[in-house]
Amino acid sequence: MSVSPVLITGGTRRLGRYCAERLMEDGHPVIITWRTRGPAVDALERLGARTMHADFSTREGIEAFIEALILQAPSLRAVIHNAGAAVEECEGGAEQFDRQFHINMMAPYLVNLAAYDLLMASGESQRDIIHLTDARTTSGCAHRPEYAAAKAGLDNLTRSFAKRFSPHIQVNAIAPGLVMQHESDFEQAPVSQRAVLGPVPPGPLVIWEGLRYLLDTPFVTGITLPVDGSHHVA
Numbered sequence: 001m002s003v004s005p006v007l008i009t010g011g012t013r014r015l016g017r018y019c020a021e022r023l024m025e026d027g028h029p030v031i032i033t034w035r036t037r038g039p040a041v042d043a044l045e046r047l048g049a050r051t052m053h054a055d056f057s058t059r060e061g062i063e064a065f066i067e068a069l070i071l072q073a074p075s076l077r078a079v080i081h082n083a084g085a086a087v088e089e090c091e092g093g094a095e096q097f098d099r100q101f102h103i104n105m106m107a108p109y110l111v112n113l114a115a116y117d118l119l120m121a122s123g124e125s126q127r128d129i130i131h132l133t134d135a136r137t138t139s140g141c142a143h144r145p146e147y148a149a150a151k152a153g154l155d156n157l158t159r160s161f162a163k164r165f166s167p168h169i170q171v172n173a174i175a176p177g178l179v180m181q182h183e184s185d186f187e188q189a190p191v192s193q194r195a196v197l198g199p200v201p202p203g204p205l206v207i208w209e210g211l212r213y214l215l216d217t218p219f220v221t222g223i224t225l226p227v228d229g230s231h232h233v234a
C-alpha cells in the first residue's frame with residue numbers, strides 16, 4: 001500500500017513551508033495548498049510536493065478546495081491547518097471578521113469533516129489533525145479582535161473534533177507566540193509579545209518540533225500545545 005500524504009495548508013511560505021520541507025525530509029509525501037502561485041510553488045514541486053490551489057476566505061473557495069482534494073487524494077496520513085491571514089491584511093470591521101472566521105474556523109471545520117474518510121482510508125497506524133492557533137486565544141488582542149476570536153474558535157474546535165474522531169484520529173493544536181516576525185513588522189517584537197524564554201522570535205524550528213511530537217505520539221489528543229516562550233503564563 002502506498003504511503004498516505006500529509007496535507008498542509010498555506011505551505012508555501014514561512015512556518016508552513018519550513019514544516020513542509022521538514023516533512024518531506026522525514027519521508028512524508030506532502031500536499032501543500034497555495035493561494036498565490038509564485039516561485040515557491042515550483043520549488044516545492046521540484047522537491048516532490050503535490051500542490052493545490054485553495055482560497056479559504058469564502059465558503060465557495062473552501063468547498064471548491066474540498067471537491068478537488070477528494071478527487072486528488074484517496075487517503076491522508078494527517079491534516080495540518082496552517083493557513084492564516086497575514087498581519088497586514090487585518091484592518092478590522094465586518095469584512096475582516098468574516099474573512100478571519102472563514103480562514104481560521106470554517107475552513108478547518110469543513111475540511112476536517114471531509115477529511116475523516118480520507119484519514120480513515122489511510123493504512124498507517126496513526127492519523128492526525130493539527131490546528132495552528134495563537135497564544136492570544138485566551139487573553140485576546142486589542143488590535144486584532146477578529147483574528148483572536150477566530151483562533152479561539154479554532155482552539156475550541158480542537159477539543160470537539162478530538163472527542164468526535166476518537167479513537168481513530170488524534171486532533172491537537174499548537175498555539176504559537178511570536179515565533180516569526182513579518183519583514184514589515186517592527187524591528188523588535190512589541191514588549192507585550194516578548195517572551196521570558198528567549199525574547200527574540202525563535203523562528204520556525206520550535207513549531208516543527210511541536211508538530212513532529214504530535215505526529216509521533218500515539219497517546220495524546222485534544223490538547224493545545226503552547227509554543228510561546230512563556231506567553232500563556234505571563
Ligand SMILES: NC(=O)C1=CN([C@@H]2O[C@H](COP(=O)(O)OP(=O)(O)OC[C@H]3O[C@@H](n4cnc5c(N)ncnc54)[C@H](OP(=O)(O)O)[C@@H]3O)[C@@H](O)[C@H]2O)C=CC1
Binds near residue numbers: 010011015034036132
Ligand atoms: N508567525 C507567527 O509568529 C505566528 C503564527 N501563527 C499562526 O501560524 C500559522 C503560520 O504562520 P505564518 O507562517 O506566520 O503565516 P503567514 O501569514 O506568513 O502564511 C500563512 C499562509 O496562509 C496562506 N493564506 C493566507 N490567506 C489565505 C486564504 N485566504 N486562503 C488560503 N490560504 C491563505 C498564505 O498563502 P499565500 O502565501 O499563497 O497567500 C500563506 O501560505 C498561521 O495560522 C498563523 O496565524 C500564530 C501566532 C504567531
Ligand SMILES: Nc1nc2c(c(=O)[nH]1)N=C([C@H](O)[C@@H](O)CO)CN2
Binds near residue numbers: 179185
Ligand atoms: N497568518 C499569520 N498569523 C499571524 C502572523 C503572521 O505573520 N501570519 N503573525 C503573528 C505575530 O504574532 C504578529 O502578530 C507579531 O508581529 C500572529 N499571527
